[in-house]
Amino acid sequence: MASFRVTGGTRLQGEIIPQGAKNEALQILCAVLLTPEKVTIHKIPNIRDVNKLIELLSDMGVKVEKLGPESYRFQADQVNLDYLETEDFLKKASALRGSVMILGPLLARFGKGKLSKPGGDKIGRRRMDTHFFGFQKLGAKFHYDSKNEIFHIDGKNLKGTYMLLDEASVTGTANIVMAAVLAEGKTTIYNAACEPYLQQLCDMLNRMGAKITGVGSNLLHIDGVKELGGTEHTMLPDMIEIGSFIGMAAMTQSEITIKDCQIHRLGIIPDTFRRMGIQMEFRGDDIFIPAQKHYEIETFIDGSILTVADQIWPGFTPDLLSIVLVTATQAKGTVLVHQKMFESRLFFVDKLIDMGAQIILCDPHRATVIGLDRKYPLRGIRMTSPDIRAGVALLIAAMSANGVSVIDNIEQIDRGYQNIDARLNALGAKIERIS
Numbered sequence: 001m002a003s004f005r006v007t008g009g010t011r012l013q014g015e016i017i018p019q020g021a022k023n024e025a026l027q028i029l030c031a032v033l034l035t036p037e038k039v040t041i042h043k044i045p046n047i048r049d050v051n052k053l054i055e056l057l058s059d060m061g062v063k064v065e066k067l068g069p070e071s072y073r074f075q076a077d078q079v080n081l082d083y084l085e086t087e088d089f090l091k092k093a094s095a096l097r098g099s100v101m102i103l104g105p106l107l108a109r110f111g112k113g114k115l116s117k118p119g120g121d122k123i124g125r126r127r128m129d130t131h132f133f134g135f136q137k138l139g140a141k142f143h144y145d146s147k148n149e150i151f152h153i154d155g156k157n158l159k160g161t162y163m164l165l166d167e168a169s170v171t172g173t174a175n176i177v178m179a180a181v182l183a184e185g186k187t188t189i190y191n192a193a194c195e196p197y198l199q200q201l202c203d204m205l206n207r208m209g210a211k212i213t214g215v216g217s218n219l220l221h222i223d224g225v226k227e228l229g230g231t232e233h234t235m236l237p238d239m240i241e242i243g244s245f246i247g248m249a250a251m252t253q254s255e256i257t258i259k260d261c262q263i264h265r266l267g268i269i270p271d272t273f274r275r276m277g278i279q280m281e282f283r284g285d286d287i288f289i290p291a292q293k294h295y296e297i298e299t300f301i302d303g304s305i306l307t308v309a310d311q312i313w314p315g316f317t318p319d320l321l322s323i324v325l326v327t328a329t330q331a332k333g334t335v336l337v338h339q340k341m342f343e344s345r346l347f348f349v350d351k352l353i354d355m356g357a358q359i360i361l362c363d364p365h366r367a368t369v370i371g372l373d374r375k376y377p378l379r380g381i382r383m384t385s386p387d388i389r390a391g392v393a394l395l396i397a398a399m400s401a402n403g404v405s406v407i408d409n410i411e412q413i414d415r416g417y418q419n420i421d422a423r424l425n426a427l428g429a430k431i432e433r434i435s
């Protein structure tokens, strides 16, 4: 297990380019299985989860050609379905959450799919019922081998239908859309998730010949087609990384410019950080954040405590709540952070409390942060990163703290943040990777 040794108290300065979006990449990479033709993808982040998925695709027989540091070409013209029967496949697939999205394409194109329980963050219950209900509505048969924790899905000749999803699951919607594009007839998906990741996936599928309308809304209409062709696709900048950099700049009193953010695709993210008192300026498509000694959290109009809660898109993404929370620890004012979706994502606050932050964990879903307004800096400590976003929140806390911190289990951070130590050190951070 590797660790970061972080010397706190340094200010960052300069420009940083966000990586391609992790959660978009996981969807887009799975979609290459839908066609025997070549698919070229740009701005693929060089992160653990994405690299594991590329390796899995390659082991399944997909031809993978690296064209440049962030560009690859894939061709799934000879997928080896026998590989799905191996222990190696089950083990590799269960190493990340995103692997679940190979099921939709496999079902659509080959009439069957199989997967062991996917990995990803241990942030509470992460059910997958929506995925399988959707496949079943399209006519597939689902079987769960509970002893070995293996999901089986079978069904040739999928038929389009109407479905109302029981929840707007992000990966669930992606999976069902990828199964439905090759089903016969019309599929309507209501209560679909509509994150930019999904908009990008649908746009890419349409370029491959799919017929999807309603993209960006929670009502998707899909006219099934017989086959899909190749295409070229470029990933959006990672909005979670952008939000992480905004919080990091505020906490460390740094002046940074986040380049090429595609601001119009960030939804409510910039406004949410503004409500935390963080100044930012849009300069074309860059976000400039000035060094700020103080930032004051707004109250609601009636004077009551601001609540920042997660919601399905276009609400505030749950993946940035840990960043909002850590940023609030040095703000002036109070905020209630309400993590509705996951029940184990706020427990990392005990580490921030050890560092000197004033936080009351009201229950597993809600934490009240009383900002210190920099009257007392956080203290460096040794801690473990429990999940990807808490990991970066702890990194931000350590960068702002007095003294040295050690963060263990940084594999969690490496899952989703590309070369983060080197990129931040280039701006003046002092982060050392130790093993």
Ligand SMILES: CC(=O)N[C@H]1[C@@H](OP(=O)(O)OP(=O)(O)OC[C@H]2O[C@@H](n3ccc(=O)[nH]c3=O)[C@H](O)[C@@H]2O)O[C@H](CO)[C@@H](O)[C@@H]1O
Residues within 6 Å of the ligand: 023, 026, 097, 098, 125, 126, 127, 167, 168, 169, 170, 171, 172, 312, 317, 318, 319, 340, 341, 342
């Ligand atoms: C690889 C990937 O893309 N992972 C993202 C994806 O995970 P993932 O697709 O696994 O998450 P889901 O959208 O399925 O669900 C997230 C959680 O929220 C709950 N839920 C979901 C929808 C809803 O309307 N109400 C509700 O309570 C679910 O039961 C689950 O506990 O979406 C999550 C929610 O944005 C993000 O945190 C993950 O980073």
Ligand SMILES: C=C(OP(=O)(O)O)C(=O)O
Residues within 6 Å of the ligand: 022, 023, 049, 096, 097, 098, 119, 120, 121, 122, 123, 319, 388, 389, 416
């Ligand atoms: C929870 C996350 O990832 P995963 O779904 O891959 O665990 C995340 O990206 O914040």
